[in-house]
Amino acid sequence: MRRLLWGVVLAVGAAPALAGQRSTGELLGQAHEFYERLEVERALPLLRQIVSPNWPFEVTPEQRVDAYKYLGACLALAGKRDSAVLYFRAAIERDPFTDLDPSRFTPAQLATFGEAQRRTLAVAIRPVQPARIDPRTARVTFTVVATHAAFVDVNLSAVGARSAHSLYQGTMDGVRELAWDGLLADRRLAPAGRYTLAVVGRSRVTGASDSARVYFDLRHEVAALEDTLPELDRRGLLPERMSAEAARRDVAKGLGVAAAALLIAGAANGDLGGSERGGADVVAATAAVTGVVAFLVYRRQKGAIPENIAANARHRAQRDSANASIRGRNADRIAATLLLVSPAAGEGTGP
Amino acid sequence: MRATGVITGAAILLGAAPAAAQRELTVAPLVSLAEHRVAAGFGVERSLGPIVGGVGAIRLSPRLAVAVRVLGGSLFGAKGVLDRDVGELGVEASVATAPWLSLQAGAGRRVYGTKLARQAWTTVGLGAAARLAFAAGTIQGVGRVALLPVVSVSGLRGPDVAFRAATGLEYRVHAATLGVEYSLERYDFPAAAGVRRLEQLSTLTLLLELRLR
Numbered sequence: 001m002r003r004l005l006w007g008v009v010l011a012v013g014a015a016p017a018l019a020g021q022r023s024t025g026e027l028l029g030q031a032h033e034f035y036e037r038l039e040v041e042r043a044l045p046l047l048r049q050i051v052s053p054n055w056p057f058e059v060t061p062e063q064r065v066d067a068y069k070y071l072g073a074c075l076a077l078a079g080k081r082d083s084a085v086l087y088f089r090a091a092i093e094r095d096p097f098t099d100l101d102p103s104r105f106t107p108a109q110l111a112t113f114g115e116a117q118r119r120t121l122a123v124a125i126r127p128v129q130p131a132r133i134d135p136r137t138a139r140v141t142f143t144v145v146a147t148h149a150a151f152v153d154v155n156l157s158a159v160g161a162r163s164a165h166s167l168y169q170g171t172m173d174g175v176r177e178l179a180w181d182g183l184l185a186d187r188r189l190a191p192a193g194r195y196t197l198a199v200v201g202r203s204r205v206t207g208a209s210d211s212a213r214v215y216f217d218l219r220h221e222v223a224a225l226e227d228t229l230p231e232l233d234r235r236g237l238l239p240e241r242m243s244a245e246a247a248r249r250d251v252a253k254g255l256g257v258a259a260a261a262l263l264i265a266g267a268a269n270g271d272l273g274g275s276e277r278g279g280a281d282v283v284a285a286t287a288a289v290t291g292v293v294a295f296l297v298y299r300r301q302k303g304a305i306p307e308n309i310a311a312n313a314r315h316r317a318q319r320d321s322a323n324a325s326i327r328g329r330n331a332d333r334i335a336a337t338l339l340l341v342s343p344a345a346g347e348g349t350g351p
Numbered sequence: 352m353r354a355t356g357v358i359t360g361a362a363i364l365l366g367a368a369p370a371a372a373q374r375e376l377t378v379a380p381l382v383s384l385a386e387h388r389v390a391a392g393f394g395v396e397r398s399l400g401p402i403v404g405g406v407g408a409i410r411l412s413p414r415l416a417v418a419v420r421v422l423g424g425s426l427f428g429a430k431g432v433l434d435r436d437v438g439e440l441g442v443e444a445s446v447a448t449a450p451w452l453s454l455q456a457g458a459g460r461r462v463y464g465t466k467l468a469r470q471a472w473t474t475v476g477l478g479a480a481a482r483l484a485f486a487a488g489t490i491q492g493v494g495r496v497a498l499l500p501v502v503s504v505s506g507l508r509g510p511d512v513a514f515r516a517a518t519g520l521e522y523r524v525h526a527a528t529l530g531v532e533y534s535l536e537r538y539d540f541p542a543a544a545g546v547r548r549l550e551q552l553s554t555l556t557l558l559l560e561l562r563l564r
Contacts, residue, residue: 002502167419208553236486239488250485253483253485253492254485254492256483256492257483257492257494257518257519257520260494260518261518261519261533262534264516264517264518264533264534265533265535265553267516267535267537268389268535268537268551268553269537269539269549269551271390271396271549272388272389272395272549272551275386275388275535275551275553276386276399277553278555278557279384279386279533279553280533280553281520282531282533282554282555283519283520283531283532283533286520286531287492287518287520290485290490290520291485294490296484305489307486307489308489
């Protein structure tokens with residue numbers, strides 16, 4: 001029961017808003033029907049109701065612009081040119097992209113609308129549409145408009161950045177599409193972040209000025225990059241020089257191995273007459289000679305260990321080669337970076 | 352003087368692969384000169400001869416390696432001593448506990464054969480191997496000791512004393528390692544019918560270890 005009560009309360013509360021949208025839309029549709037049947041006198045009051053401050057229901061910006069446009073069209077048909085211009089200007093000021101379809105409106109209406117455009121300077125940028133662009137093969141497209149001939153400057157800049165990248169500078173009249181290759185003035189791919197696209201126009205007819213701006217977020221879609229191999233530290237490299245003390249220890253080590261060989265031979269069973277000592281003697285002599293030779297070689301090479309130096313050089317070369325390959329692959333991946341564009345509201349930190 | 356022979360190389364080769372990269376695979380062909388001595392109540396019988404074979408080792412991790420050895424040869428007896436053939440198959444695991452020390456455990460099956468009889472030996476050994484780097488690591492001194500707590504010999508009771516010891520050098524040249532090693536195995540069996548059997552095998556082995564990957 002309680003739930004039912006809440007349901008009724010919510011339904012009653014939501015009803016005016018829904019009814020409002022439906023009322024404005026229905027009224028606008030009705031006005032369109034009257035207009036199409038050339039019943040201008042019946043269409044006009046409906047359209048005036050919609051743009052009236054006293055209209056109690058919600059009117060979307062698109063509905064308001066449409067109402068002004070049809071008010072202008074109706075008044076142009078009725079021969080009230082000045083009023084028609086006034087309403088057309090109201091539509092143009094609210095949406096500079098407003099236009100009349102030549103196949104649906106009369107030449108007189110088009111002429112009146114043109115007059116309204118000439119009297120009103122408005123520049124605008126169409127909201128940025130979400131897009132996924134490969135800058136190597138495609139472009140980000142922005143649409144700007146100047147309602148009549150004007151000198152227009154279109155600049156792109158990262159939010160917070162001092163410098164801007166000029167996308168267009170010159171005279172334009174009407175709608176123009178601007179293609180952006182994703183590069184900034186330094187010819188590098190624009191970094192990810194929030195951007196402002198600003199247009200400033202100065203009328204060549206009236207001298208009036210206008211400006212507009214939109215925001216969008218730019219992100220990079222790039223395959224994961226590989227890490228390069230770290231610098232080789234002491235643990236990753238062989239010692240390239242041997243200390244004099246280490247060289248002397250080699251002599252002791254050689255003698256130690258020799259002694260071990262003789263000791264093992266001495267561990268043979270005496271009842272078996274010992275063992276064949278020749279093998280032990282060979283190993284002992286080899287170990288002793290190795291220790292001495294290692295020491296002499298050290299003195300001759302003044303501590304340098306050529307094998308280790310060469311091995312380290314090979315190791316470094318392998319690492320450098322591997323890193324070069326990794327950098328090459330990373331560069332290829334970065335070169336294939338995709339740009340993800342999405343609309344944003346106002347200045348912010350961006351994605 | 353002629354003899355038939357047997358064995359060895361085994362102890363030499365246990366854990367012969369030097370520490371290296373993970374999953375490293377090595378093979379080491381080897382040749383040994385072996386001397387076998389046995390006393391079983393008829394004086395000391397000596398036989399001497401070559402043994403050839405090889406060791407294959409794989410390093411399963413930076414610390415763990417497994418090696419398999421296969422050996423065979425002939426020992427030629429001294430005057431009045433029968434020649435003998437010898438063959439051996441063994442496996443050994445090695446765990447590095449420090450850069451210079453590893454613990455080893457292995458088992459092997461060795462067969463001596465003469466014109467008159469065959470004798471099979473089964474051994475299990477536990478030991479350690481120590482390495483001593485020379486000349487900045489291009490040369491290593493190697494020492495091994497293993498006790499053989501399980502020795503089963505056909506027709507005999509197990510020995511009271513059984514051990515294996517070896518020492519040698521390894522010279523690393525690029526991907527190859529040349530090794531020379533002296534080893535001694537000693538088995539003292541308990542007395543039976545007033546006779547105490549003693550056996551001993553000493554070898555001088557030369558091996559060339561090749562790193563396959």
